[in-house]
Amino acid sequence: MLEIEGLSRQFNRRSVLRDVSLRLQAGEYVAIVGESGVGKSTLLNLIAGLDRPDCGRLALDGVAYAQLDEDALTRLRRDKLGFVFQAFHVLPHLTVRQNVALPLWLQGLHGAAADRPAQQLLEAVGLGERAASWPRELSGGEMQRVAIARALVHQPSLVLADEPTGNLDPANGAKVLALLAERVRQVGAIGILVTHSPAAAATADRVLHLTSSGLQA
Known part of the structure; x- marks a missing residue:
């Protein structure tokens, strides 16, 4: 379970x-979803533990983590979180x-324990035959599928997912969104998609609107 309670963040005294x-x-x-500047990326960074709230509580699987030290x-993040970014970061x-395999390496797994x-x-996302390829040899849609596989490999x-189709054409974007939704549900993870696109939001089980008053259904 992910629990978020009373989360607030200010920058330069602006809420x-x-x-x-x-x-x-x-x-x-x-x-x-929400208008530009409403705080969607800030909320995602707080949930990811990349930023700290001014007040409020965050807990994942019963572990409160808003005030944990950096280590x-x-x-x-290494063990419990998977990230899919707009810019791929492949x-x-x-x-x-x-x-x-990188998330598994970071957990100390190598050789067949990571490669398998x-x-x-990669087979699941349709890129099994590209395993030995270099990122420069892939299309944008293929790199985003690599990013999805990387986000899920350590379960x-x-x-x-932060605007995961922002750099893709509509056809590849639709494929990536369907794949992300399918794989998140298959592994039984909690999935959060931050987007400004109604079409992208429609692939989720439900849509929440972020406003200055908070999250609303």
Whole structure:
């Protein structure tokens, strides 16, 4: 379970988020939409432990983490979270399989223990034959599928996607969104998609609207 209670954040004395609360169970996949500047990326960064709230509580699988030290936060992100970013963040000096295996390497797994799950995820996203390719040899849609496989390979409790189709054409964007939703549900993770696109939001199980008053259905 992901629990968010009374989350607030200010920048330069300007309130960006105020009293945001949300509870999600394993297997839920939600989209968060809102106008530009309303705080969607700030909320995602707080949930990811990349920023700290001014007040409020965050807990994942019963572990409150808003006030953990940096080492503990790093371990939580490594073990419990998966990220899918708009800009892919596929590492150019690693092969496709190595990019997907990276979260397992960070957990201390190497050799077949990392390569086998990475290959299985690549097969699942339709890129099994591109495992030995370099990112420069892939299309944007293929790189985003690599990013999805990488986000899921270590079976995280929470998958966060920040405008994952912003750099893709509509056809590839639709494929990536369908794949993300399918895989999040299959692994039983909590999925949160942050987007400004109604079409993208429609792929989630439910849509939440972020406003200055908080999250609303």
